[in-house]
Amino acid sequence: MSDAESHEIILTIRREVEDAVDVILTAAEAALKELGAAREGGRLPRDVLEARLSEILEACAFQDITGQRLSKLAAMVTEAARPVTQKDPLLNGPALTGQGLDQTAADALMRKFGT
Secondary structure, three states: OOHHHHHHHHHHHHHHHHHHHHHHHHHHHHHHHHHHHHHOOOOOOHHHHHHHHHHHHHHOOHHHHHHHHHHHHHHHHHHHHOOOOOOOHHHHOOOOOOOOOOHHHHHHHHHHOOO
C-alpha cells in the first residue's frame, strides 16, 4: 500500500461524508420549513415531504460506501504489515473518483427500477 493510495482513500471518505451530511441537512431543513408553513395554514403536499425524506435516505447510503472504503483501508494496512500469499479480489472495495464504475450511473439505474 502506498501512502498516496491510503491518503486518497481517506480524502475520498471525508469528501463523501461531507457531501452526504450536506444533503441530509439541506433536505431536513427544507422539510422543517415546509412543515412550519403547513402549520401556519399552508399546504404541504405529501409528495414534497416524501421527496425530502427520500433525499435523506439516499444520502445515508454513504455509510455503506464509507464502511467498504474503511474495510479496504484496514486490509491494506494489515497487508502492508505482513506478507500476503494470495490477494482477495473482494477487498478491492469501491473505486475512487475517476476509477472503476460510475456510482451516479448505478444510482440512476437503481432509481429507474424503483429500488
